[in-house]
Amino acid sequence: MVEGFITQVLLQPLGIYVVALGAGFLVPLFDRAHRSSAILLFFLALAGMVAIAGINLLAILNGAAPIQIETAGIAPPFAINLRFGLYEGGFVLAVNSIALLGALHWLPSLRQHASALLLYLIMVMGINGMVMTRDLFNLFIFIEITSIATYALIGMERTGSVLAAGFKYIIATSVASAFFLLGTIFLYYLTGTLNIDGMVAQRELISGPIGFIATLFLLTSLLIELKPYPANGWGLDVYETAPGGIAALISVGVSAGVFFALLKTLPLLDNYLSSIAVVGGATFLLSNLIGLKQDNARRLLGYSSIGQMGLLTLALAATVQLGIEAQLPLVAGGLFINHLLAKAGLFWLADLVNRNSTRDWSVLAGRPGRLLLFGILLSALVGLPPFPGFWAKWVLVTELAAGGLYPWITVVLLGSLLEAAYLFRWFTQALQTRESDTPDTIRLESLLPVALAALLLFATGYGMAVQLESDTLIMFLPLLAGTALWLLDGLPGLLKSLLMLVVVAAGGAWLTLDLEGLNRIFGFILVGGGVLLSLATQYRSDVRKGFYPLLGILLLSLATLLRAHTSLEFFFSWELMTLSSYLLVTLGRGGAKPALTYLLFSLAAAYFILAGFALAYAASGSLELAALGDTGSSMGLVFSLLAAGFVIKTGGLGVHIWVPGTYGEADDDFTAVLSAVVSKAAIFGLLLVAAQLGIRSDIGLDPAYVLGWIGMLTATFGALMAVFQEDIKKLLAYSSMGQLGYIVTGIALMSHLGWVAALYLTVNHFLFKGILFLAVAGVVLRTSERLMYKMGGLIKNMPFTFVATMIAIIAMSGVPPLTGFGGKWLLFNAMMEKGWYWLAALAFFSSAVAFLYMYRLLHTVFLGQRKLEHAQLREAPAILLVPQFLLIGIIMVFSAYPKLLLEPLSSAISPWLAGNLVWDGLSLHTHLGYWNAPMIMGVVAGVWMIPLLFLLLMSLTLKIQKVGQFNIVFAAERPHRPEDTHFAYNFFAHYDRALGFLVKPRATAFWNSIVEWSHTLAASLRIFYNGNGQTYALFIVMYLVVLFLVNGGLQL
Amino acid sequence: MKKTPSTLSTLENAGLSAEDQLLFSNARPRPYEPYPIKAIEDFANWARANSLWILAFGTGCCSIELRPLMTARFDASRFGVAGRPTPRQSSVFIIGGYVSVKTLKRIVRSYEQMQGPKFIIALGSCPANGGMYFDSYNTINQFDLYLPVDLYVTGCMPRPEALLGAILELQDDIKAGKCDGANRYIEHFDEYKANQKKVIKDWNMPDYNW
Amino acid sequence: MIAEWFGRAGNFSLTLLIVTVYGLLVGAFIERTIAKVQGRIGIPYRQPFINILKTLVKRTAVSHGIMFYLGPVFRIAGGIGTLAFIPVIYGSETFANFSYAGDLFLVIYFMFFGQLGMALGAGESGHPYSAIGIARGLSQMTAYEVPFALAVISIVIQYDTLSITEIVAAQQGGWQHWTLFTNWVATLAAMLAFLGMTGYSPFDIFLAPQEIPIGPPTEFHSAYLSLLQTNRALFGATKLVLFMNLFFGGATGWIELMIKTLAIYMVAVVVGVAFPRFRVDQSIRFFFKIPTLIGIISIIYVQMMFTS
Amino acid sequence: MSFFGDLQISMIVLCSGLGLVLIGLWGILTQRNLIRMIIGFSLLDTGIHMVMVSIGYVTGGTAPIINDDVPMATAVSRVVDPVPSALVLTAIVIGLGVTAVMLSFAVRIFRARRTLMIDECTESKW
Secondary structure, three states, rough: OOHHHHHHHHOOOOOHHHHHHHHHHHHHHHHHHOOOHHHHHHHHHHHHHHHHHHHHHHHHOOOOOOOOEEEEHHHOOOOOOEEEEEHHHHHHHHHHHHHHHHHHHHHHHHHHHHHHHHHHHHHHHHHHHHHOOOEHHHHHHHHHHHHHHHHHHHHOOOHHHHHHHHHHHHHHHHHHHHHHHHHHHHHHHHOOEEHHHHHHHHHHHHHHHHHHHHHHHHHHHHHHHHOOOOHHHHHHHHHHOOOHHHHHHHHHHHHHHHHHHHHHHHHHHHHHHHHHHHHHHHHHHHHHHHHHOOOOOOHHHHHHHHHHHHHHHHHHHHHHHHOOHHHHHHHHHHHHHHHHHHHHHHHHHHHHHHOHHHHHHHOOOHHHHHHHHHHHHHHHHHOOOOOHHHHHHHHHHHHHHHHHHHHHHHHHHHHHHHHHHHHHHHHHHOOOOOOOOOOOOOOOOHHHHHHHHHHHHHHHHHHHHHHHHHHHHHHHHHHHOOOOHHHHOOHHHHHHHHHHHHHHHHHHHHHOOHHHHOOOOOHHHHHHHHHHHHHHHHOOOOOOOHHHHHHHHHHHHHHHHOOEEEEHHHHHHHHHHHHHHHHHHOOOOOOHHHHHHHHHHHHHHHHHHHHHHHHHHHHHOOEEEHHHHHHHHHHHHHHHHHHHHHHHOOOOOOOHHHHHHHHHOOOHHHHHHHHHHHHHHHHHHHHHHHHHHOHHHHOOOOHHHHHHHHHHHHHHHHHHHHOOOOEEHHHHHOOOOOHHHHHHHHHHHHHHHHHHHHHHHHHHHHHHHHHHHHHHHHHHHHHHHHHHHHHHOHHHHHHHHHHHHHHHHHHHHOOOOOOOHHHHHHHHHHHHHOOOOHHHHHHHHHHHHHHHHHHHHHHHOOOOOOOOHHHHOOOOHHHHHHHHHHHHHHHHHHHHHHHHHHHHHHHHHHHOOOOEEEEEEEEEEOOOOOEEHHHHHHHHHHHHHHHHHHHHHHHHHEEEEOOOOOOOOOOOOOOOOHHHHHOHHHHHHHHHHHHHHHHHHHHHHHHHHHHHHHHHHHHHOOOHHHOOOHHHHHEEEEEHHHHHHHOOOOOO | OOOOOOOOOOOOOOOOOHHHHHHOEEEEOOOOOOOOOOHHHHHHHHHHHHEEEEEEEOHHHHHHHHHHHHHHHHHHHHHEEEEEEEHHHHEEOOOOOOOHHHHHHHHHHHHHHHHOEEEEEEEEEHHOOOOOOOOOOOOOHHHOOOOOOEEEOOOOOOHHHHHHHHHHHHHHOOOOOOOOHHHHHOOOHHHHHHHHHHHOOOOOOOOOOO | OOHHHHHHHHHHHHHHHHHHHHHHHHHHHHHHHHHHOOOOOOOOOOOOHHHHHHHHOOOOOOOOHHHHHHHHHHHHHHHHHHHHHOOOOOOOOHHOOOHHEOOOOHHHHHHHHHHHHHHHHHHHHHOOOHHHHHHHHHHHHHHHHHHHHHHHHHHHHHHHOOOHHHHHHOOOOOOOOHHHHHHHHHHHHHHHEEEEEEEOOOOOOOOOOOOOOHHHHHHHHHHHHHHHHHHHHHEEEEEEEEEEHHHHOOOOOOHHHHHHHHHHHHHHHHHHHHOOOOHHHHHHHHHHHHHHHHHHHHHHHHHHHOOO | OOOHHHHHHHHHHHHHHHHHHHHHHHHHHHHHHHHHHHHHHHHHHHHHHHHHHHOOOOOEEEOOOOOOOOOOOHHHHEEOHHHHHHHHHHHHHHHHHHHHHHHHHHHHHHHHHOOEEHHHHHOOOO
16 A cells, blocks of 8 residues: 555656655644754655656656656646656756755755745745646746745845845746736637647647737746846846855756746747747857856856856757757756756855855865865866766757857857856956965865765766767776876875876876877877876975876876867867866966966867867768868868867967966976977867868868968067067967967978978977976976076086076077977978968078077076075986986987988878878988988087087196186176176067067957957946846836847737 | 295185175186297297287276277287287287276286286386376386286387387297296285285275186 | 098098188288278288187186087087088089088078077176177077078079079079079178178177177187187188078189189178168168068069069 | 627726736836835736636636536537636736735835835845
8 A cells, every 4th residue: 555655656756746745744743843853854855856756767768658647637638737758857857956955055044944944845846847747827837836935935034135136036027927827828718728738739729919929928938037138137136145055946946947848838939949049149148248247256156047048048949940859958958957066066155155256265275175166066067078068068069050050159159258257267266365365164064065066067977978979988088097096186296196197108008009190199299298298297296286186187188189089079188188287277376367368268269179070060960080071161161260279279379378377377397298298289189180171172272371371470479479588487488389380380381291390390399398398397496486587507506407408499499400400491391392482481580589589598597697596506306307308318319310200200191191201311302402310410510529629629738717607807897796797687678679569469458458348348238237126127028029029029 | 026835725805705705716826837849839929929919908098009009000900919808818918007096906807817828018107107196196106016017118108109119029028938927927926916905905806806 | 431421521621621711811801901991001811820829829718617618619510510511612522511411401500500509608608798799699690580581582492492502503604694693682682681690890789899898709718719710710701602602603613712702701891891880779670671671572583583 | 789799898808907917017117116016016917817817708608517507518619718717716826925925025125124115125236
């Protein structure tokens, strides 16, 4: 009997209502007896609701038919019926689970108000009803039940602002409900039924003026409930003021219910798909734009919530419009679950942190665990991998592209970028320690629901990955490794570093050793090089919380990037790389702010790449990277988009402003990895794109030629900007930017020789920039300075570092006989062969300019006058020098026998660009010239040794006295202090006078004005939110009117 | 002057603060030997004599007579004479007239920075005996108390012809191997230094300006 | 193999000797010429040799450190190496040096080798004037490099090769085949760049004897200086040979070489005695105006004339 | 047919219902006093109820009770549609609930800030 009751009634979907209502009635009774028993019952009920939803959903997933529930045993239309299918099950389970977690979070407040238990249960039940019911009027009732419960929950807080916000909320939703009711009754009038399925079956009856008015009312009501711009000020006020638990449930639960209502009534509203899409898109874009101006944490979450619901609406309308409802679970489901978990988690966290201004979130600074949670939730919201939002956005954008809805792609990506901007600005503020902060008082156990939400995000993300991809294990390998390393984060720093190296070396080898061609070469650079440079991380023995796991993720994601066969795999690894490198940059001393710029530019790059891949998918119908070339007429556009993305990531001119800050402020050893290794991923991407698309004759030369100019101008201006830097790391940062410019030009040449040049330069840049940044790490470690003019004369203390730097600089400069010359020679030959004479001339100029900063680096740091306080400095630690000298060894080998390097490069390129290098013995011949590296090496060694021997011989006849640093001719005076004797500050003042006008910070000014303008725009767009409930009500009415007019109301 | 072999291998550099001591060399200069083979030494002296690079440091009013030396009328470049802007590369120091105490300090510093073999020509009466400034409070009267002079040219002031003649005479002396002023200075370093320090009160240089 | 290498090295030593001696003599000749213009007799021809000898037989020296010591070595190695990669006499296997190891591009980049090494040596001397001189020299170099690069690109387009030997070969058969006459625009641009490259007035501010006592080498003396002096003659002559090869038809014998290089050198000398000194920013602006424009025209010109 | 016969009763109810809706909206939009706004809402609600009732009404129809007088076969054409009436009942209950909540909010707002003017409750904005 009891068993029967349980299986027949309780475990059926209807059991949710039974449990909710039953518990609802019993809770006050239990409360009379004992508060704790009431709370226990409450949790049991919520858990029961989760369990029922879960069990039934599982059954459906296992192939059971959707459950139709008929009330009173009568079939519709004579009675209300409910349905529990796949969609319903998913939504209900998600909402109930989040409600359970929310209740856990809200527990301390629940203890105060027994009635809140009841209201909470009713509210959740209402949302369940909204999802399951198939009856329009019943839907209205559930909406109202939910609303009244919500009102009451809001009203329990007795502060004026909450009540005011609540009243505005009531007015707005009541008007919306009134519209709903009107719509419902007119629909009933037309169709004679209240059953949604019945109405859909008689869709043709819903026409004419009454049909139009009826559907218009219904649509307006549902849209208003979803809080569209600008009729959403009331929602924002509630998000801002209501307790986090309630706000979370309104944001995710109520909105989910309304969204589902829209989903199920959509067949009735099929005339308005465009309107719905526009409303959703505009809301997504504009609320994210306005969010930029917001500094109240909860209201910010409100903007984000509204934006997310807009995106969901847009996704729904677009999917239906394109007739790809099969993708709906992935797109809308993914976005929904992502928003649900992330937003709820953030509202809870906001509740716990309990700081209104986002600036005050700096209380989290220095608390890795909390920041990790915060970061996970934000990353999920922005749509970074591996969270569900990532997969959903991917599918959405690819499908939008396939359907030709390009404007919507722009809206989605632009909106996402804006959202990332304010969310990660918030994160940046949380990272910065401030003096005035008192430590937060969050108890660890109260973070449990937030942590569970974060875990669920990972789980659902993986679930979606399994749906979309076959090779998920490899894709998630970096994350698994990272998690494993993170679990060991309590170990001493050196041990962690060692562990990380072992894991990355083993994983990287497993992932990349069986690759072929280009990928193999990049495998050596990215993974091998990454491990080699990461050896240097051993020079710091401090704990560096989070550093090693993230570095592990970064390096392994580079390995998986190389393995990618489909654009999705590629993009996944790419974004993972972006995210992990961003987080690593934030770990630097002043890294938080520059990291934000880095992230935003990286995301912009990623979105260009995403758009490119989506268009390629649309054109070729395949996600295979190898199919990028089958994109027919859109080839030029695909190429331009992808190339733009990769060029942003290389720091091309105009979009380079992230480079100096990022390289400057990241940890010194990590900068080496970032510049020498990570930047090569963009080169790999560019080569990949060029290989698949750029070399096609039908694409035309023009995009490549433009790319060539971009690269060379980047090289020139990078060098010029480096000349005027006082900060040693920024100097090298600009230098990296410039050197990558040459590589970009090499790729743009689209010729065998050009690509050999590009690859050769890539390898070379890895070699010398790795040395330089590690050398600088040693110098910075010893001197604690980054401004070069504050150093000087360090050759006496750090001879090995000096030698390494000097060799790296010779290798960079292009002076024979080291590797740099080969790169310049190949590039020049390739450019002349192609007829790019102007670029060749510019290359000459920029490589001459490069001498200026190279000399400046060597002189002001290592030569000249040593400061008194540096007299006792020691040489850099051996562990920093070891990788440098290993790299020098490689440089020497490749300098003497470039054939060792050039042959594999050439053969890796041949599949795409036919041709091979012409060798005559050890001499390389091109159409124009020849280059016999071993002989050059021999001659140079000879002509260098002979004068040296001569001088040594002469020295025997001389009395050579080693003198002090002040024993210089100083116009018959004596120098007074090293500071005023060392010529270092503003070293190229005269050059500034002549050419300084070229490097006025125009790009920075441009991007600053973009930021300023978008803030101004945001400020003018939010004037609608004047806080007056009546204005809000007016907007709701106006919404109806506008929808009426736009959909041709006057033509009736 | 008698030879006083120095007992210490390094100099005190007492005029320098502890900090500055680190920045300057405190090595004691050593005299150099001629080449062991006479022929080579003669050849070297011939080269030295025919390539006299004059330090462009006009110490007093007689320096005005240095300028015409390079012009068309006298054209000292015929004899391998050239001006040089840095003491490191010069071999001849022409003391151009009276030497004030302030200038003496700079002369000493510059002279010590020249590389040997190096020669001094004292131009005019003042370096020899103070000339018309003999009773000035800040002009030294006898220059060779402070630095070794290889050749005096008297007159107030001497004509360029006299200077040119002195240069030719110096060349002859160098070729004959008679100009060992630099070594003399080092051998009698302590006396010279004591004399210098006697007049130069603000001694803030190292004892030997390498 | 070994014998072959020694043979080549021997041949090159001969070239090196001739060019160095020639460079020193040219220096003396120019000095004497200027002296004659000024109504003086001037230095004897042996003077540059005596000067080098004199600095070699100095008996004392100071050292500021290892890079200071190696600076002159780098400098002269740069000079010798540059010469080593240039074929000096057209058609002569003996005086082709090591030019088959690399082409014009190698020569242009190898010219930096000595400058970079010297700059490092001068930097370690710790003298601020050295550093100022280098900063000025490098800055000016970036400027005159532009018209020079444009001119080089122009002739590479014209002759469709980077091999100096082939460029000279293409100019054989009479004066009318010299680049000077076939591509006078490029030659003009290159000669303007040449003025900067020689470091004569008006582009000698990086040496500025009175202001920053001859700039980079201000601390060098004794044997170091002798290497630098040798290199000044050698490197100067080497640049002349390079310009002769590229623009003036090369030389089939030493006499022709001497006449031509002397003529090229006279351009710089005449300009040098006639014009006062530019400030660095002025000289940079100068090179970016007319010479660069001429260089650009030379490429357009050569594309119109030779590639159709 | 009289003039009033042409103008069906349901039409009158419908029009006055819609009129009430408009008046209610006008009240909500123009009256700053919370109580007056709530009254506006009540009018709006009532108007909607009237619209609902009017839609279900069949002119000359009888009560929707199936008995001997109104057999099953002819019921559809003779009785008033019972569903809207049932809906109205539910809607009234809900409307009542909402009105009550609104009033209690008004009371609490007055207690918290000693005012009933909605334009003085604008501290959350932008």
